[in-house]
Amino acid sequence: MAVSKPARLKVILGEDNIEKLSLPNGIPESLEDLHCSIKTTFGIQGNIRLQYMDQDFGSDFFNLNSTNDLKDLGTVKVILHQTTTDLSITEVVLSHSTSFDLDDTVSMASNDTSNVTHQMSSPESLFSRKEQWPKDFAIPHFSFETELQLEHGNSEYLASGKLLTVSSRTKSDILNRLAEEIFKYKAYPDDTHFYIVAEALIKKHPCLKEPGSSSVWSGWKQRLKYKMGNYRTQLKMQGCVEVSVNSLKAKAATDGFPAKKMKKPKRAEANFYPSLPVGQTCESLEKERLELLTEAEKRKNESVVREKMALTFAYRRQEVVNQELSVRDFRARWPALFRHYEINAEFHRLTAVPLEDTFFAQLDVHMSQLIGVIRAKGGATREKTAEIFHILDQENQQDDCEGELEQLTMAVYVIRKEGGEHHEPPADIGVVIEGVKVLNELPSFTSACALLLGMIYIINLAYPKPLRFTFEVFQKVLLQLDQHKMSPKVQSLFRRLQ
Numbered sequence: 001m002a003v004s005k006p007a008r009l010k011v012i013l014g015e016d017n018i019e020k021l022s023l024p025n026g027i028p029e030s031l032e033d034l035h036c037s038i039k040t041t042f043g044i045q046g047n048i049r050l051q052y053m054d055q056d057f058g059s060d061f062f063n064l065n066s067t068n069d070l071k072d073l074g075t076v077k078v079i080l081h082q083t084t085t086d087l088s089i090t091e092v093v094l095s096h097s098t099s100f101d102l103d104d105t106v107s108m109a110s111n112d113t114s115n116v117t118h119q120m121s122s123p124e125s126l127f128s129r130k131e132q133w134p135k136d137f138a139i140p141h142f143s144f145e146t147e148l149q150l151e152h153g154n155s156e157y158l159a160s161g162k163l164l165t166v167s168s169r170t171k172s173d174i175l176n177r178l179a180e181e182i183f184k185y186k187a188y189p190d191d192t193h194f195y196i197v198a199e200a201l202i203k204k205h206p207c208l209k210e211p212g213s214s215s216v217w218s219g220w221k222q223r224l225k226y227k228m229g230n231y232r233t234q235l236k237m238q239g240c241v242e243v244s245v246n247s248l249k250a251k252a253a254t255d256g257f258p259a260k261k262m263k264k265p266k267r268a269e270a271n272f273y274p275s276l277p278v279g280q281t282c283e284s285l286e287k288e289r290l291e292l293l294t295e296a297e298k299r300k301n302e303s304v305v306r307e308k309m310a311l312t313f314a315y316r317r318q319e320v321v322n323q324e325l326s327v328r329d330f331r332a333r334w335p336a337l338f339r340h341y342e343i344n345a346e347f348h349r350l351t352a353v354p355l356e357d358t359f360f361a362q363l364d365v366h367m368s369q370l371i372g373v374i375r376a377k378g379g380a381t382r383e384k385t386a387e388i389f390h391i392l393d394q395e396n397q398q399d400d401c402e403g404e405l406e407q408l409t410m411a412v413y414v415i416r417k418e419g420g421e422h423h424e425p426p427a428d429i430g431v432v433i434e435g436v437k438v439l440n441e442l443p444s445f446t447s448a449c450a451l452l453l454g455m456i457y458i459i460n461l462a463y464p465k466p467l468r469f470t471f472e473v474f475q476k477v478l479l480q481l482d483q484h485k486m487s488p489k490v491q492s493l494f495r496r497l498q
Contacts, residue, residue, distance in 0.1 A: 007072060025222065027070050030168070033226045034067055036233065038078055051077040129270040131352050132481070133185045137196050139204045140181045146173045153207030164207040174201075174208075175223055179231040182224075187235075187242050188264045189228060192484050194221045241318075242273045263321050267457065268481035270352040273321055274314040285315035289333065296336040305336050306345065313349050320460050327434040330459060337458070338438050340451065347454040353479060359450040362478040369497045406435040410456075410464050412448040431455065449474065 007023040028034045035048060050064040053075035061077050062069075070076065141147060153164030166174075178197055182189055189197075198221035202209055209216035232243045245263050265272040276285065292308050295301055316334060319325070331338055337346060347355040363370075405413060415428040430440035431452045438455060442448045453474045456463065463471040472490045476483050477497070486494060 005072075025226075027067050027072075028226060029067060029223065030226075031064065031067055032172075033230065034070075034076075036226075036230050049079050051079065053077070128274060128349070129185065129352055131185070132268065132270060133193065137200045138181075139197075139200050140177050142177050143173050146170050150205045150207065154205055157207040157209075162207075163209055163211070166208065171223070175227040176231075178224060179227050182228060183231065183235075185270075186265070187232065190485075194224045194228075197221075197224060241275050245273055245321075267475060269350050269457065271314075271317070271350055274317055276314045276318075277311060280311075280315075282315065285312050288312050289315070292334075292336055302341075306342070309336055309342055309345065310349070313346070317350070320458070324460070327436045327438065327459060331436065331438065340439070340442065340447075343439075343451050343454045343458065346458050350457055351479075351481065353481065355454045355479075356447060356450045358480070359453075359474070359478050360446065362480065363446065366477065366497045373493065373496055405432050405437055408432045408435060410434075410452070410461075410467070412445060412452055414445060433459070433461070453479070 005026050007026050023037060028037065031050070034050065038048070038050075051061040052064045052069055053059050054062050054069075064070070064076065142150070149164065149170055156162045157164070178201070182193065182197060186193060195217075198217040201220055202217040208220065210219040235242075236244045236247060263273055276282070288308055289312055292305065292312070295304050295308065298304075316337075319333075320330070325333070336342060344355045347353070405411075411432045413428075413430055413432055414426045417424070417427050428440055429442045429445055429448050431438050431442070431448055433452075433455060439448070439451055442451065453471060455461075456471065469487065469489055472487060473493065475481050476486050476490060477494055
């Protein structure tokens with residue numbers, strides 16, 4: 001499949017109402033995707049059908065049964081069926097344009113929602129992902145009919161090199177199942193993930209190769225991008241908050257653009273915006289939060305606190321993303337979260353990765369090489385990495401230390417007793433964020449670094465600019481989250497650690 005040129009849609013909403021829209025990947029291959037593009041952009045509800053203007057017949061309109069009938073700068077008439085007596089007509093003219101993000105524009109649903117119903121039948125599957133994107137993406141089984149075609153096609157390909165001619169029905173089945181499988185791991189996959197899936201598909205079913213494309217799998221990669229956008233819209237219509245939170249209706253008037261303030265994972269969060277547990281509401285979970293305030297004050301009550309914290313995770317996470325509370329206000333609402341074991345539990349709920357266990361294990365793997373790299377760099381690197389922590393001498397008045405900590409934006413602090421030897425245990429090790437001491441009496445400096453990264457994830461904070469590469473190393477090298485997105489500087493360090 002050749003790379004499509006971007007196209008522009010001139011949309012006539014009425015006799016005196018004309019708008020423009022861009023299709024970044026040109027005219028879609030399927031009629032379904034063209035429907036979705038038009039419906040998404042103009043907020044059209046209900047079913048539509050399309051007609052196209054045929055220049056060979058005096059510019060008359062004919063029913064559009066295939067996008068192959070469309071040409072650049074052609075005109076398409078959109079007939080919207082809202083009721084049996086109420087319909088409106090829109091004309092669309094296609095021309096060249098610049099590209100923009102497909103994920104944020106092409107996402108309206110098709111009439112086929114059977115695959116969504118299957119996905120939505122298990123609330124647990126949408127409420128909590130249990131693992132990160134796999135190292136080896138496993139192509140799922142398709143329908144019995146499709147599997148028979150692929151088995152026969154693969155046999156012919158191995159015998160003679162003949163490729164399978166894929167029908168629209170078979171292609172739809174393949175894309176639907178792949179979209180479901182992708183969503184198990186990510187609602188918003190990036191280009192690398194589509195590449196991985198398309199490559200795995202061709203590796204398992206070589207009869208699906210497309211020799212006319214820039215690579216034998218690039219056509220499938222492009223179709224997956226369209227299908228995933230459509231699939232998210234289907235989920236949105238079924239009430240999946242993970243995607244509906246980014247609909248235009250859910251945004252403020254000042255953010256009324258598809259790509260503005262997208263609420264989606266930026267650091268490989270598996271459950272960035274989870275749905276509330278089945279049977280729970282915001283009101284019922286607010287009651288649980290208030291009960292937690294009391295339970296957290298009781299001694300030897302960890303089991304009850306852990307149970308309620310797990311139950312309220314989605315409610316708390318939506319609050320973090322929607323309200324962007326200050327650290328001080330957030331701690332006042334959820335004091336039980338600011339405990340060593342709860343940070344580990346919350347991070348695991350959010351990313352499906354054990355925080356300290358993974359951090360320590362990978363630090364052990366890379367420690368000797370990392371020390372060698374730092375020593376080779378000399379004092380400059382040591383000074384830069386020292387910015388992440390703050391060492392204080394404990395004076396007679398504890399208030400002096402407290403006042404200094406309140407001036408810190410984000411730091412790990414180590415307080416040593418006055419006159420104490422370096423090998424003696426510190427008086428305190430903790431974490432400060434926005435001048436608030438969020439953790440103290442931690443067992444080690446290494447633990448404090450891991451927990452600080454955990455708090456950044458949990459509260460949805462940005463990495464401070466002076467320390468962004470340090471935290472990127474923590475995230476992508478030690479926790480192995482989004483390793484395919486390493487910056488050149490971190491990629492260079494990672495190669496030296498191998």
